[in-house]
Amino acid sequence: MFDEQIDGIFEDLADDLAELRVVLEPLQALVPEGFFQLCDDHGRICSLPENFNIEPEVRSRLLADARRAHTLISFERDGQRFYGYRLPGSETILLFQLPQLTDDLLVDSFTRDGFVNTIQLALLNRINQETVIENRQLQRHIKGLGLQHQKLIDENYEQYQRIQEKEKEYARKLESEIARQTRELREANIRLEEASRMKGEFLANMSHELRTPMNAIIGFAGLLAESSLDEEQADFVETIRKSSASLLVLINDILDLAKIEAGKLDLEEIPFDLHGLLKSVTDMFRSQALDKNNKVMFVQDQKLPAKFxxxxxxxRQVLINLTGNAMKFTKNGTVDVLADFVKQEGDRFAIRFAVSDSGIGIPPDRQAAIFEKFTQADGSTTRKYGGTGLGLSISCQLVELMHGEVQLESAEGKGSTFFFVISLPKAVDEAPSEAPKIVTAESGDEVKRKLRVLVVEDNLVNQKLATLLVKRQGCEVDVAGDGFQALEKLRQFQFDLILMDVQMPKMDGHEATRKIREIEATSARIKYAGLAGIDPVEIVGLTAHARKEDEQKCYDSGMNGFLTKPIERDKLNEILQKRSH
Amino acid sequence: MPSAKELVNKFNDMKTLPHVAIRLTKMISSESTTMQDFEEVIKLDPILVVRLLKLVNSPFFGLANKVDSIAKAVVFIGMKNLRNLVAVEAIRDLYNNKSGEQGFSRQILWMHSATVAILAQMIGQRIFALDDEDIFLAGIIHDIGLIVEDQLVSEQLRVACDMFYQDDKSLVECENEVIGTNHSKIGGLLCREWKLSEEVLDAVKSHSGSTKKFAIPSIPSILHIAEYLACKMKYGPLPDYQIPLQSYLVPHVKDMMPEYKILVKALPGEMKKAKELYGPIEKTV
Structure with a gap:
């Protein structure tokens, strides 16, 4: 059915006989001596050789016979033998003559069947040809697919390259973006550092401004306490003293912290006695321990040398802070300050310092937080125990500067141990030198000779305080408001000691001191009653800045001593006594 | 009377074609498109994603492992096959959204387009060993101009069709007379707009006959033979539509007649295969 449809599609184009010829050609190839003619039901006739013809009458007869029969038929006319055969499965009839064959093909079934087979072979050839074409088309298709496959591979490779390129571009973009952000961060960092430096400077300046009034408060409270007061007044004064003392500690803490954070805190490296240090720390807490019924003691590992x-x-600041904390949170218990040997490397000793208490302990979830600034184990602690939480933070940072780390072991209700390991070099054994003396001068020691003291101080309150303090020691006091006034006084009077404030308007303490030393070095000294003596006049600097470099600056300008404000009475007495001997 | 350009502009304004199809078509002709870009766009059309994965996982590709990512699928089928998939999808929708009427029918047109596309692809593959996806694309879109006309000047189109049946004129001539332009011209303009290859453009412009001769093989010549055969097989764009084979192609088809016969014989099988790859070809309304 479908075949017919297909033929219909091409009938406009079809060479009418081409199809019939397709059947005849293989047949002729098999039987070259035969004459063939193919007639289809549309009446088309194809002959091979082309000039082969059969009389219409004979053909009609043959066609009618062949249509009826199911096999090869033959027909003889005028001594010529014609054969007819209906192609199986169609209405097409094959007519042929075999002139070289004299016998009838049909005489025996063997030759007949042989020839029928030959015809069918030729027909098979036609089907075979279709298969060949189909096969050829499929091969072309495969070839096309092969090309296509290659194209696909090429296309994907191109894609791959394209993606690679894009990736590279992203990488480049990323790099430049990172570079840009790094640059911005660096600039921001510089700005921040600058801001931080400004803050540091501001705090350093504040330090002076804060200490000056504290100086006055503490000093006058002290003086007031010594005057005759009734019980209530004495209690008030004591409260003022305690409050101002703790305020001073707080101010010093804040300033320390600011200094550390500004990177302005330099550690000294001077010989010290470990035993003395530990003792001085525990000694400080004796009375407090007594109050709270705590046992406080220190243990020093025997393997540690004496001096570092x-x-x-x-x-000391660190140990005092840790011990103070331990004391604060312990009642009816123990506080131990320990120094243990860890290891030795050459001259350096790794020492584990620990402050261990049997107090309330710190719950695990709060242990990290207490190392934060301004934090205690919980808010209620602040209310109960007071304190700012600054001390531990400062201690941590100081230990960090010493290349150690403050760590904590604690169990709630069982106590806490704060410890750190630092490495210190053993001190070279030199003459028992400046082992720091804890000031022991007892207050109230009378100064033997009556000294004349010049107080140079611009701040009127401080002037008054210093005057009072010095007078208390039985000295005569004169005052000057700045360097110029001081020189003026020196022109007229002699003094045994000058207490010289460093920060003053017009001519500051350093400049005044340099000027005095300058005058002393020349003949001009004769004009100054206070400087005409053989010995240079003793000048002690007074400054709110407690830094090492501030002290050095005083010596550099020619001063003989150095006192920090607020003036500690004991230290002032020491100086006055030394001078009077 | 509107010009072809005006009709195309109006057609674009109506946004009849899915956005995804237009974007993908333009992306494929761009040099710098990557698989990721394709993935981004294909994702927008869930039907397309399903078809794509179905196609790449069909026995036709015979892949050992199931492909489940869009980018991977595109790698396997290639960008142009992807575009063809999109085109089939878009055009099938387009051809289905109006119920059939006497004379001109979108369903008949769709069957015609699909048949021509498959025949053209088979001619490429089986006669010329060419497996260019552009051949299929040219087949599927070659009558898009008729859709544009049906959308915008449907009355005139119907008059032109009537004229085609009554007078002894080609459809293009009737269109020119009634509408002022014809579907081949409009199709050509759209091809240009979608940045399809010059060969596809020429094929669309000349599919129903032209005075130009094209190389054998080339997409225009293959498309014309396919158009001719499809009409002969009663799969014309209109019922009882016939066109003469252009004379320069007659000797070729005559020479290769047994080949073409076998090719036509294989068409039903190929149609079935295409159905598997691209989804149902018959009307799904």
Missing amino acids: MGDENRL
């Missing part, structure tokens, strides 16, 4: 190089004052 380091910043004793800062180390």
Whole structure:
């Protein structure tokens, strides 16, 4: 059916006989001596050789016979033998003559069947040809697919390259973006550093401004306490003293912290006695321990040498702070200050300092938080125990500067141990030198000779305080408001000691001191009653800045001593006594 | 009377073609498009994603492992096959959204387009060993101009069709007379707009006959033979539509007649295969 449809599609184009010829050609190839003619039901006739013809009458007869029969038929006319055969499965009839064959093909079934087979072979050839074409088309298709496949591979490779290129471009973009952000961060960092430096400077300046009034408060409260007061008044004064003392501690803490954070805190490296240090720390807490029924003691590992190089004052600050904390949170218990040997490398000793208490302990979830600034284990602690939480933070940072780390072991209700390991070099054994003396001068020691003291101080309150303090020691006091006034006084009077404030308007303490030393070095001294003596006049600097470099600056300008404000009475007495001997 | 350009502009304004199809077509002709870009766009059309994965996982590709990512699928089928998939999808929708009427029918047109596309592809593959996806594309879109006309000047189109049946004129001539332009011209303009290859453009412009001769093989010549055969097989764009084979192609088809016969014989099988790859070809309304 479909075949017919297909033929219909091409009938406009079809060479009418081509199809019939397709059948005849293989047949002729098999039987070259035969004459063939193919007649289809549309009446088309194809002959091979082309000039082969059969009389219409004979053909009609043959066609009618062949249509009826199911096999090869033959027909003889005028001594010529014609054969007819209906192609199986169609209405097409094959007619042929075999002139070289004299016998009838049909005489025996063997030759007949042989020839029928030959015809069918030729027909098979036609079907075979279709298969060949189909096969050829499929091969072309495969070839096309092969090309296509290659194209696909090429296309994907192109894609791959394209993606690679894009990736590279992203990488480039990313790099430049990172570079840009780095640059911005660096600039921001510079700005921040600048801001931080400004803040540091501001705090350093504040330090002076804060200490000056504190100086006055503490000093006058002290003086007031010594005057005759009734019980209530004495209690008030005591409260003022305690409050101002703790305020001073707080101010010093804040300033320390600011200094550390500004990177302006330098550690000293001077010899110190470890035993003395530990003792002084525990001694400080004796009375407090008594009040709270705590046992406080220190243990020093025998394997540790006696003396080390380091910043004793800062180390003490740390230990005092840790011990103070331990004491604060412990009642009816123990507080131990320990120094243990860890290891030795050459001259350096790794020492584990620990402050251990049997107090309330710190719950695990709060342990990290207490190292934060301004934090205690919980808000209620602040209300109960007071404190700012600054001390531990400062201690941590100081220990960090010493290349150690403050760590904590604690169990709630069982106590806490704060410890750190730092490495210090052993002090070279030199003459028992400046082992720091804890000031022991007892207050109230009378100064033997009556000294004349010049107080140079611009701040009227401080002037008054210093005058009072010095007078208390039985000295005569004169005052000058700045460097110029001081020189004026020196022109007229003699003094045994000058207490010289460093920060003053017009001519500051350093400049005044340099000027005095200058005059002393020349003949001009004769004009100054106060400077005409053989010995240079003793000048002690007074400054709110407690830094090492501030002290050095005083010596550099020609001063003989140095006192920090607020003036500690004991230290002032020491100086006055030394001078009077 | 509107010019072809005006009709195309109006057609674009109506946004009849899915956005995804237009974007993908333009992306494929761009040099710098990557698989990721394709993935981004294809994702927008869930039907397309399903078809794509179905296609790449069909026995036709015979892949050992199931492909489940869009980018991977595009790698396997290639960008142009992807575009063809999109085109089939878009055009099938387009051809289905109006119920059939006497004379001109979008469903008949769709069957015609699909048949021509498959025949053209088979001619490429089986006669010329060419497996260019552009051949299929040219087949599927070659009568898009008729859709544009049906959308915008449907009355005139119907008059032109009537004229085609009554007078002894080609459809293009009737269109020119009634509408002022013809579907081949409009199709050509759209091809240009979608940045399809010059060969596809020429094929669309000349599919129903032209005075130009094209190389054998080339997409225009293949498309014309396919158009001719499809009409002969009663799969014309209109019922009882016939066109003469252009004379320069007659000797070729005559020479290769047994080949073409076998090719036509294989068409039903190929149609079935295409149905598997691209989804149902018959009307799905």
